[in-house]
Amino acid sequence: MPNTRIIAISGGSGSGKSLFTQTLIAEILDEGLDIRVLCEDHYYRDQTHLSMEDRLQTNYDHPKAFEHELLIRHLEELKQGQSIDYPQYCFKTHTRLPDTQPITPASVIIVEGIMLLASPELLPLFDIKVFIDTPLDICLLRRITRDLQERGRSLQSITEQYESTVKPMYHKFVAPSRFTADVIVTQGGKNRIALDVLKSHIQQVLK
Numbered sequence: 001m002p003n004t005r006i007i008a009i010s011g012g013s014g015s016g017k018s019l020f021t022q023t024l025i026a027e028i029l030d031e032g033l034d035i036r037v038l039c040e041d042h043y044y045r046d047q048t049h050l051s052m053e054d055r056l057q058t059n060y061d062h063p064k065a066f067e068h069e070l071l072i073r074h075l076e077e078l079k080q081g082q083s084i085d086y087p088q089y090c091f092k093t094h095t096r097l098p099d100t101q102p103i104t105p106a107s108v109i110i111v112e113g114i115m116l117l118a119s120p121e122l123l124p125l126f127d128i129k130v131f132i133d134t135p136l137d138i139c140l141l142r143r144i145t146r147d148l149q150e151r152g153r154s155l156q157s158i159t160e161q162y163e164s165t166v167k168p169m170y171h172k173f174v175a176p177s178r179f180t181a182d183v184i185v186t187q188g189g190k191n192r193i194a195l196d197v198l199k200s201h202i203q204q205v206l207k
């Protein structure tokens with residue numbers, strides 16, 4: 001697809017990346033414009049060969065936890081006008097699901113995830129790099145609610161994981177990656193002005 005634009009939306013876990021992205025996508029689709037979204041989470045490595053005990057030892061907040069090679073290949077294929085088999089991921093079993101979902105190319109692709117701007121091999125693919133800059137204590141509060149409700153976690157597992165990997169890896173990888181961003185967004189997924197700025201950019205590309 002000639003001139004495909006890829007927009008990366010990154011930030012800490014619970015910063016509001018998904019809400020921001022889903023709000024943007026819904027408003028663009030409402031206008032009848034064509035756009036695709038990929039979540040970096042779907043590219044967590046397949047761990048079907050590991051026991052549940054071993055899967056619980058994985059550091060899910062390290063760039064190596066993701067199969068970025070596959071994400072790069074998929075973004076390049078979409079840019080070349082080819083469809084991809086988008087992986088599906090299960091947070092409860094910590095591994096990929098057997099089925100994939102076909103995704104067809106579009107002129108604008110949004111990718112969202114924690115390590116997108118912390119991974120030098122991905123940066124050249126992005127036309128616009130957005131960082132959702134939300135204080136870590138707010139991220140944690142949101143993550144607790146979400147992980148209890150949606151990801152099958154206990155309060156104890158959330159706090160242990162936060163201390164052992166989420167917080168240290170945030171400081172090591174995610175926070176410094178904000179300096180690679182073109183746009184820094186405060187107020188998480190509800191920043192109306194930032195949504196409107198990106199929306200009008202996307203409208204210009206698509207119209």
Ligand SMILES: Nc1ncnc2c1ncn2[C@@H]1O[C@H](COP(=O)(O)OP(=O)(O)O)[C@@H](O)[C@H]1O
Binds near residue numbers: 011015
């Ligand atoms: N600005 C905001 N104000 C209030 N709640 C928000 C805001 N941004 C996001 N949330 C909520 O916080 C939770 C985590 O946000 P989410 O977008 O899933 O984070 P991320 O994708 O960065 O992990 C969700 O329940 C979401 O609705």
Ligand SMILES: Nc1ccn([C@@H]2O[C@H](COP(=O)(O)O)[C@@H](O)[C@H]2O)c(=O)n1
Binds near residue numbers: 012013061090091
């Ligand atoms: N099996 C997994 C995989 C990832 N996580 C956590 O998810 C966070 C990233 O996803 P967001 O949607 O919150 O950006 C990351 O911080 C991992 O700790 C997990 O708990 N289990």
